[in-house]
Amino acid sequence: METDKQHPDRGSDFIQLSCFYLQDTFCGLDINIVQEINEDLQITKVPLSQDYVIGIMNLRGQIVTVVDQSRKIGFEPSVISEDSRVIIVNSQNEHIGLLVDRVTEVLTISTKDIADAPSNIEGAQGKFFKGVVHTAKNEILALLDVEAVLTEDHGNDK
Amino acid sequence: MSGVIEDEILQMYIQESKEHLEDIETDLLEIEQQGENVDEDLINKVFRAAHSIKGGAGFLDLTNIKELAHKIENILDLVRNGQMIPNQDIVNTVLEAFDYLGELLNNAVDSNAKDISEHIEKLTGLTVSSLPEAEKESVSNLVDVSHKKVPVSFSLTEFDLKNGRQGGKLIYIFEFDLIKDMERQGKTPFDLLKLLEDGGNILDLIVSMEAVGDLDDEEISPRLPMYVLYSTIIEPDLVGSVFGLSDTCIYLIPADHESMESSEDHAEEETSEVIEEASPSLPAKMPPPPEKAAPKPSPRPDKKKTIKSVVSQTDTLRVSVGVLDQLMNRAGELVLARNQLIQSISTGDKQIIAAAGQRIDLVTSELQETIMQTRMQPVGNIFNKFPRIVRDMAKNLGKDMELELEGQGVELDKTIIESLGDPLTHLVRNSADHGIESPAARKEKGKNQTGRILLRALHESGQVIIEIHDDGKGLDPEKIAEKAVSKGLISEDEVKTMSAKEKVNLIMLPGLSTAEQVTDVSGRGVGMDVVKTNLDKLGGQVEIISQLDKGTVIRIKLPLTLAIIACLLVSSANERYAIPQVNVGELIQVPAAEVREKIEKVGDAEVLILRGELIPLMQLGNVLQLQNTFYNPRTGTYEVDRRHQLVDERILTDTEKTSDKRENTDEELTTAERRESYASDVKIVVVQAGIHKYGLVVDKLHDTVEIVVKPLGRHLNKFEIYAGATIMGDGHVALILDISGLARAANLRTMAETDRAKQIAAAETQAKEGTSRQTLLMFHNGPDEYCAVPLHMVLRVEQIKSSDIEFKGGKKVIQYRGGSLPIYALEEVANVEALEDREDLIVIVFIVAGHEVGLLAVPPLDVVEADLKIDEETLRQPGISGSTIIRDETTLMIDVFDFMKELNPQWFESGTEENGLSAETSKTAGNCSDVLLVEDSQFFRDQVRNFIETEGYAVFEAEDGIEALQVLDEHIARIGLVVTDLEMPNMDGFELTSRIRKNERFTHLPVLALTSLAGEEDVTRGREAGIDDYQIKLDKENLIKGIHKMLHQG
Known part of the structure; x- marks a missing residue:
């Protein structure tokens, strides 16, 4: 189980990542926590909520909070466009929607290929990434730490 | 052993134990009441509860719980056998022990670490005290019971063992294999425990962990033996079949081996087994029971931690099977209705579709009701x-x-x-x-x-x-x-x-x-x-x-339920929000034409005048910081902010500017223009929650609907302004507003508004009733000269034109009620600016020393409530008693008496003759013609005293009934009339009057009550107390008349 203490994810040989873009950054999430990817963007704003909360949506009768990942991580806020999708993930027994700018493919990567996040990702942003992967297509894929992105404490109450 | 099994069992155990504990209080209290004639069924019930808790605890190795339950059981057993009569002390101790048991159960995993010695001691003490001297030791003496073929030994008190043998019962050790006998047969340990309890008494049980071995062991033993020390009347040849055990797993413990007492000579059948005597000749003191756990496998603590996390998360509910069956039926019906619908849609027969729709509607509501039922619990649960x-x-x-x-x-x-x-x-x-x-x-x-x-x-x-x-x-x-x-x-x-x-x-x-x-x-x-x-x-x-x-x-x-509530839907900035119907007082649509009359601005706040009540208004859009929809008087259009824009604006980089601009335009709108923005109807929901009552201004009012409340996710559920969210018929989500949370969120402004509104409301009602000591009528004299008089001095206010003023005999008069009213301007006495020269003027009519006079003033008139901190020096001059600051303006306080005295000193000298009161009368003061004025408010007392003194009477003052009685006591010779307020601290007017009536020395005194509102009830009550007359507080004319009348009668 514990071949590398820094990256416990490297234990199993291959993991599948659901990949998407946040602005120009190519990111991936462990597919096991992804429930579905949603095209329906009927989001109801929640006034006075933290700025990274876009609003709430109806997921088959369940109220799901939609979070603007870009904003939470510290990028520019996402702009909802035709390509925008909401990735529904499971976090702490709750479904939460993550807004992404564009979804791409599902990649299978070897855990051995996961490298530390580049040191020039600033400390604050760095905590949102578990590491990076150099893909076969010669792209850099950032492995997101969903729980870090979904912590509630961070954010400005208006 | 698999942790999962243990977790499940532990939870089942805890739940079941709690159920046992639920009724215990009530039962024990009843037992206490019954005392000697205790109902055996009741005792048995409590006994069984303690017993089952003990049994399960033993199985789960919860030694503390087991121990405590066991001691309780002992006491109950004594009560059951009539050896102990339940009194308050006993029941108290048992109740406390049960309480503590409940506490232990709440955190069963850690219970072994808790200290139970206090309860144990108390309980043991009780047991001991009820036993005959010779048996007392048996309670603390421990004996070990074991068997050659059984790898574990049981340790229990002699007392328990003896109890186990009572009535010719036999004691066995059973060996159950939890894996073979239980799990593989789909039974739970509790089934077994129940079975055992039905047939006898479990004295102790031990699950042997040693037999299982460690994870590190090469081979994992497929056995998990549980040894039960059991007392029953069932004969050895039957035991096996009753409990489903092979004879090799049953060990009979002969009676004589452990018994130290020759008297305990039971006729026992012989046994081939050899019994080991743990404490051979004397009952040695054994280590205290909790230490029995010591030989248990050491990895225990780690395992417990994992159990804990699981235990704390589950939340279960018992539902009657009947309700579940009903639910199943409804679900079945729903499936049928769905099939019907799908079929009819494919054939396209509208009539059948409609029928199916109706059916689904019906079934859904039934289903909903039934599901509700599953959540219903009797209030008895908390009453008990x-x-x-x-x-x-x-x-x-x-x-x-x-x-x-x-x-x-x-x-x-x-x-x-x-x-x-x-x-x-x-x-x-x-x-x-x-x-x-x-x-x-x-x-x-x-x-x-x-x-x-x-x-x-x-x-x-x-x-x-x-x-x-x-x-x-x-x-x-x-x-x-x-x-x-x-x-x-x-x-x-x-x-x-x-x-x-x-x-x-x-x-x-x-x-x-x-x-x-x-x-x-x-x-x-x-x-x-x-x-x-x-x-x-x-x-x-x-x-x-x-x-x-x-x-x-x-x-x-x-x-009945919170899950489905009726809500009013409103919208603001194109978003719908739901307001729980319980909070909705009424809906008000103020037509554009009436906006100016019905909505007032107080500072920055707006208030709605509703049937005389002032209700602070809150714009939903403002509170939620939405871009409000508003009517723009410049363009003449009704600007609606679309949601997309809002989203866009939050995201685009150059939006800061856009929104800034918007705000600027908003600010540029002057107050007057803002009023214009009310040019369309204003929709207000008057809401109430707790202490908050306010009007919520929304853009649109929709229907009232029944909605299902859904909780918000963890990022949002800390906002107190939302009670949750709901899904509308069209699939959209609407937020449910929490009315009191909303009020709190808008705290700074709205609370201030509320207070302000309250003040104004108070001022208004007081203006009507003329009761306030702090209410002032404000007017202008010079263009920027603010003046004020206490409102209660004012008789009437007349609007006149400057041309109405006639000069007759060197005096200014106006025609007034068929006569001439002399009018004066402030400048005639005081050194103030000249009265502003304008067309429309106001005459404020006063009565001074019996004369009606008018004071010329310049509008606007206003009524304000203010703390009267009067600066009596700076601006003091004839006719002006001083100045005060009202709404940031220095305001002159006009002293009408002084003013008139300057103008017509003769009124005050020969004074009261015109009123029919001769000067002599007033000078005969000391002859029962002085007035005792009882009034708690200083300002008001001063005013009334002024009236009365002006009429020539001497006045004694008192702040409340008690003081009044003291004054009467000292000065009864001079006092001829009591004028009293009704509502006063310490002793009110009613009480004072009845005391006066009861006292021989005072009983002749007429009592005139001053009241703000002479309600029927008050009048009747007053008459009963002996009040002779009522006068409205500042109806000066009538008050004086009343005083005259009474004094002259007196």
Whole structure:
């Protein structure tokens, strides 16, 4: 189980990542926590909520909070466009929607290929990434730490 | 061993144990009451509860729980056998032990680490004391019971062992294999324990972990033996078949081996087994029971941690099978209806589709109802803990009281039941602590010495009512009102217009707790407001009905369920929001034409004038910081901000500017223009929640719908402005507003608005009643010269044109009510600016020394309420008593008496002749013609004294009834009339009057009551007390007439 203490994810040989873009950054999430990817963007704003909360949506009768990942991580806020999708993930027994700018493919990567996040990702942003992967297509894929992105404490109450 | 099995079992055990504990209190209390004639069934019931808890605890290795339950069991057994008579002490000890047992169960995993010695000692003490001398030792003496073929040995007290053998019972050791006998056969250990308990008594049981081995072991043993030390009357040849055990797993323990006492000579059948004697000749003192756990496998603690996390998360509910069956039926119907629908859609037959739709509608609502039923729990669940609470309190407080319960079967939603516990406890404790008097006090009042508290639940018009009655001392409305005033929660003037019931209900204002001393039992400085807030959260309403010395009824109205509520839908900035119907008072649409009349601006705040009440207005859009939709008078268009824009604006980089611009334009709109923005109808929802009542201005009002409340996710559920969200028919999501949360969120502004609005409302009502000592009529004299007179001095206000003024005989007069009214300008006396020269003027009419006079003034007129901090020096001059600051303007206070004195000194010298009161009369003061004025408010006292003195009478003053009696006592020779206020601290006017009437020396005195509002009730009450006449406080004319009349009669 514990071949590398820094990256416990490297234990199993291959993991599948659901990949998407946040602005120009190519990111991936462990597919096991992804429930579905949603095209329906009927989001109801929640006034006075933290700025990274876009609003709430109806997921088959369940109220799901939609979070603007870009904003939470510290990028520019996402702009909802035709390509925008909401990735529904499971976090702490709750479904939460993550807004992404564009979804791409599902990649299978070897855990051995996961490298530390580049040191020039600033400390604050760095905590949102578990590491990076150099893909076969010669792209850099950032492995997101969903729980870090979904912590509630961070954010400005208006 | 698999941790999962243990977790499940542990949870089952905890749940079951808690169920056992539920009724214990009630049962024990009943046992206590029955005393000697204790009902055996009842004892058995409690005994069984303790017993099952013990059994399971042994199985799960919860040694502390087992030990404690066991000791309780011992006591109960003694009671059952008539060896002990349950008295209060015994029941107390047992109750406490059960309480602690409950506590241990709440955290069963850590229970072994808790200290139970205190309870054990007490219980053991009780057991010992009830035994005959010779047997006393047996309680503490431990013996080991073991068997050659059994790898474990049991350690128990001699006393227990003896009990196990009583009545010719046999003692066995059974060996069950939890894996082979249980799991593989689909049984749970509890099934087994139940079976065993039905057939006899489990003295002890041990699950042998050693047999399982460690994970590190090469081979994992497929056995998990559990050894049970069992006492039963079943014969050895039957035991095997009863419990499904092969004979090799049954070991009979012969009677003589462990018994030290020759008397215990049971006729035992012989046994081939050889018994090892653990404590060979003497009952050695064994280590205390908890240490028995020592030989258990060491990895235990780690395992427990994992159990803990699982245990704390589960939340289960018992549902009757009938309801589940019903649910199943409904689900079946739903499937049928769906099939019908799908079929009819494919054929396209509209009629059948419609029919299917109807059917689905019907089934859905039935389904919904049934599901609701599964959540319904009887209120008895929470009621049942109160007998104990009341009993304990009675004991602690030295009071004598009993609690009656009614309607325990009334059902409420689980969530409501759960949240109801705390507020109800608070209320019941309040009743017991503050309501019910001490037996002595009750006797004195002629009441039954035993106080009675009734807690009952009932259905009423679709709601559940819970009432707490007590026949205690009741609440004193005056005291509460006084306290509310002294704490600055309401103004004295507000109090005057309040009914007794309203005053009593003031107790629910935050920051008002009437407990004069904080007792240990209740009233830890937290007041009824906490109760109210808690109940508000449940959508409940509280009402208090109280009669002094008769008792108090607290009535709580609760909705049946919280999951589905009726809501009013509104929209603001194109988003829909739901407002719970319970919070909605009324809906008001102010037509554009009436906006100016009905909506007032107070500073920055807007208030709605609704039937004389001022209601602060809050724009939903502003509170939520939405871009409001507004009418732009410049473009003449109705600008609506679309949601996309909003989203865009939040995201685009250059939007900052756009939104800035928008704000600027908003700000550029002057007040006047903003008023224009009301050019369309204003829709207001008047909402009320707790202490908050306000009007919510929304863009649109929609329907009232039944909605299903859905919780918000963890990022949002901390916002108090939302109660949750709901999904609308079209699939969109709407937020549900929390009305009190919303008010709190807008705290700074709205609370200020509320206060301001209250002040204004107070000023308005006072203006009507003319009662305020702080209400001023403001007017202008010079263009920027602000003047004010106390409003109660003003007789009338007339609007005139400057051309109406006639100059007759060197005096200015106007025609007024068929006569001439002399009018004066302020500048004639005081050194002020000349009256502004303008067309429309105002004449303020006063009566001074019996003369009607008019003072010329310049509009606008205004009525304000202000603290009269009058600077009596800086601007003091004839006709002006000083200055004060009102609304940031220096305002001259006009002294009308002084003003007229300057102009017409003769009125004040020969003075009162015109009123029919001769100068001599006033000079004969000392001859029973002085007036005693009793009034608690200083300012008001001064004013009335002024009136009376102007009429030539000498005035004695007193602040309340008590002081008045003192003054009367000293000066009775001079006093000819008592003029008294009714509402006063310490002793009110009614009381004062009846005392006067009862006192021979004073009884001849006429009493004239001053009142702000002479209600029928007050008048009758006053007449009964002996009040001769009523006058409205500042109706000067009539007041003076009344005084004349009385003094002359007198």
